[in-house]
Amino acid sequence: MKLTDIKSPKDIQSMSIKELETLSAEIRHFLVDSISKTGGHLASNLGAVELSIALHYVFDSPNDQFIFDVGHQSYTHKILTGRADQFDTLRQHNGLSGYINYKESIHDVWESGHAGTAVSALHGILKAKQLKGESGTAIALVGDGSITSGMSFEALNLLGSDHTLKGIVILNDNNMSISKNVGALSKVLTALRGNRFFMKLRNGIAKIMPNLIARIYRRLKRAVKALFQSGNIFEELGYAYIGPIDGNDLKTVIKTLNQAKKMKKSVVIHAVTEKGKGYEIAAADDNGKFHGVSSFDKNTGAPVKTNHNGMKSFSEVISEAMIHYQKIEKTFVIMPAMLVGTKFEKFYQQFPDRLIDVGIAEEHAATMAGAMARNGVSVFLPLYATFTQRAYDQIMNDIARPDTKVIFGIDRAGFVGDDGSTHQGLFDVSIFHSMPNVVITMPYDAQEAFNLIRYGYSQTHPFVIRYPRLETHFDPANPPKFELITPTWTVFSEGDEQVWISYGPGLDLLLKAKQAIGINARILNARFIRPIDEVMLKESLELNTKVFVYEEAFGSGTLYHHILEFAMKHQFVNKIGSMSVKDVIHHGTREHNQKDAGIDLDHLIETLKTL
Numbered sequence: 040m041k042l043t044d045i046k047s048p049k050d051i052q053s054m055s056i057k058e059l060e061t062l063s064a065e066i067r068h069f070l071v072d073s074i075s076k077t078g079g080h081l082a083s084n085l086g087a088v089e090l091s092i093a094l095h096y097v098f099d100s101p102n103d104q105f106i107f108d109v110g111h112q113s114y115t116h117k118i119l120t121g122r123a124d125q126f127d128t129l130r131q132h133n134g135l136s137g138y139i140n141y142k143e144s145i146h147d148v149w150e151s152g153h154a155g156t157a158v159s160a161l162h163g164i165l166k167a168k169q170l171k172g173e174s175g176t177a178i179a180l181v182g183d184g185s186i187t188s189g190m191s192f193e194a195l196n197l198l199g200s201d202h203t204l205k206g207i208v209i210l211n212d213n214n215m216s217i218s219k220n221v222g223a224l225s226k227v228l229t230a231l232r233g234n235r236f237f238m239k240l241r242n243g244i245a246k247i248m249p250n251l252i253a254r255i256y257r258r259l260k261r262a263v264k265a266l267f268q269s270g271n272i273f274e275e276l277g278y279a280y281i282g283p284i285d286g287n288d289l290k291t292v293i294k295t296l297n298q299a300k301k302m303k304k305s306v307v308i309h310a311v312t313e314k315g316k317g318y319e320i321a322a323a324d325d326n327g328k329f330h331g332v333s334s335f336d337k338n339t340g341a342p343v344k345t346n347h348n349g350m351k352s353f354s355e356v357i358s359e360a361m362i363h364y365q366k367i368e369k370t371f372v373i374m375p376a377m378l379v380g381t382k383f384e385k386f387y388q389q390f391p392d393r394l395i396d397v398g399i400a401e402e403h404a405a406t407m408a409g410a411m412a413r414n415g416v417s418v419f420l421p422l423y424a425t426f427t428q429r430a431y432d433q434i435m436n437d438i439a440r441p442d443t444k445v446i447f448g449i450d451r452a453g454f455v456g457d458d459g460s461t462h463q464g465l466f467d468v469s470i471f472h473s474m475p476n477v478v479i480t481m482p483y484d485a486q487e488a489f490n491l492i493r494y495g496y497s498q499t500h501p502f503v504i505r506y507p508r509l510e511t512h513f514d515p516a517n518p519p520k521f522e523l524i525t526p527t528w529t530v531f532s533e534g535d536e537q538v539w540i541s542y543g544p545g546l547d548l549l550l551k552a553k554q555a556i557g558i559n560a561r562i563l564n565a566r567f568i569r570p571i572d573e574v575m576l577k578e579s580l581e582l583n584t585k586v587f588v589y590e591e592a593f594g595s596g597t598l599y600h601h602i603l604e605f606a607m608k609h610q611f612v613n614k615i616g617s618m619s620v621k622d623v624i625h626h627g628t629r630e631h632n633q634k635d636a637g638i639d640l641d642h643l644i645e646t647l648k649t650l
């Protein structure tokens with residue numbers, strides 16, 4: 040059967056195990072082929088093929104509801120629910136989403152994109168079914184990285200104690216988050232994985248080679264200890280624990296799911312899988328390079344080259360700046376699971392004792408940062424703008440409220456493009472504006488990024504430097520110097536007919552609009568989004584002309600509103616217009632994101648013409 044002929048999970052439910060095994064090989068081949076062209080989350084999907092097939096084989100979606108934590112590993116589920124023919128549009132505008140998406144399919148029942156929500160969703164879905172007397176069950180597929188997040192623990196704690204509900208949690212343990220998984224729970228899982236070895240031995244499956252005996256003995260000892268002495272964390276939380284099982288062995292997974300289906304209490308199935316399975320280059324990688332990929336050459340695994348012409352990502356610029364800044368002052372980086380994406384690997388290699396990967400634990404990272412800073416350590420906390428949302432309370436209560444100097448590197452600020460609505464970095468400006476004491480900045484280029492970092496460490500408040508998922512000119516061999524700046528705006532382009540204000544990449548757009556329309560506008564670089572530069576703003580308002588504020592951010596309590604407030608307070612009567620994001624923006628290129636939000640260049644020009 041061709042994958043594109045699968046229209047519903049029913050189409051695979053009458054297959055034999057052998058046929059399903061052939062199907063899993065075909066799916067892997069398809070995924071590598073397809074993702075090599077479109078980009079996407081490769082390694083996680085390759086590891087979850089058998090788990091997804093078995094789910095659809097044993098259970099009956101959508102009556103039984105499948106919850107994919109994050110949702111980045113849901114590609115096989117998409118194929119089995121009739122979407123194989125759309126994979127050439129993956130993560131593209133109006134194409135298939137890279138995550139679970141309610142609009143795509145009745146089988147997509149839990150959207151997340153953010154890690155750690157699956158067990159809470161499982162609890163919620165089961166409770167709703169119970170209250171409404173509905174049939175069917177729910178199953179959560181959670182990775183070993185996501186299970187370490189605070190939310191997962193909160194939910195495991197509650198669901199385990201609710202004996203009126205029965206949920207199934209499949210713990211997809213590949214020993215990897217994006218990078219190697221971290222923390223004590225990861226060690227517990229490693230110990231439990233040892234039990235698989237014990238079971239294999241008992242069944243006479245393991246082939247013992249003489250030179251391995253000593254190692255095997257040590258692992259056996261660990262396994263026995265985990266089994267009989269320290270107990271099993273999931274059992275102690277109230278779950279039946281099945282495993283560890285080979286999560287890439289279809290027959291075993293199907294047998295186990297059938298067993299779990301019959302059980303009366305909530306159950307955790309510990310499935311050991313291989314991230315990247317079936318594509319050797321991805322399977323061999325333990326640096327997270329094949330977690331999320333852009334298009335690549337299938338034979339070599341190398342990304343399809345684009346000409347960067349001296350350009351580097353802002354992530355690289357900031358991490359380089361932090362490396363250079365170590366000559367001025369030692370700082371400590373608290374990294375919630377995004378070492379690869381934020382480009383801090385080089386920093387970690389050079390300063391292994393100045394960075395800790397805390398895993399998917401943004402809340403913990405923020406409070407830990409606050410505590411370290413209060414105890415005299417210079418802290419840098421890199422967070423993707425979207426994941427900042429997870430730590431709102433901790434940033435608010437433990438950093439902003441007591442006015443503690445933590446320097447935040449807010450990466451992926453603004454549109455993120457192909458990851459879509461769950462990952463857009465559009466809310467951080469409002470979030471930080473809603474908190475006391477926080478200084479909010481955005482650099483236009485690499486020089487300004489260096490300067491803002493220098494400035495951030497020289498002042499005394501919580502300090503945000505936000506930067507986009509874009510590139511800028513940067514030569515690592517000849518990096519900018521740290522210049523001393525004051526917290527002011529700058530004139531980006533001279534003029535006096537109108538005053539246009541923005542920050543970061545919005546400035547380029549305003550400049551293009553100025554060139555296109557021919558209005559001699561003064562363009563101000565509000566690199567300090569907060570506090571606003573009252574002197575420069577007042578001077579500009581005194582031109583007694585129209586003012587316009589452009590923000591690539593969700594327009595609620597952002598720069599525009601503070602400019603308005605200032606103008607009203609000082610009784611200026613200038614007409615002040617604005618453009619910002621007002622809606623949820625889905626996947627596509629950055630340009631599509633701008634168009635969908637109605638803040639692209641064409642719309643900007645039209646708006647400015649009639650201001």
Ligand SMILES: Cc1ncc(C[n+]2csc(CCOP(=O)(O)OP(=O)(O)O)c2C)c(N)n1
Nearest residue numbers: 083152153154182183184185215216217376
């Ligand atoms: C709150 C939050 N923080 C960070 C991320 C980024 N992120 C996406 S997937 C992932 C790793 C997940 O690891 P795991 O759950 O083990 O799944 P695997 O990819 O190994 O299958 C991370 C850190 C996220 N999606 N949500």
Ligand SMILES: CC(=O)[C@@H](O)[C@H](O)COP(=O)(O)O
Nearest residue numbers: 109111152330331380451458
């Ligand atoms: C699944 C997830 O949340 C991350 O893998 C995310 O897709 C990373 O995005 P970047 O590619 O921008 O690092």
Ligand SMILES: [Mg+2]
Nearest residue numbers: 182183184215
């Ligand atoms: Mg994992």
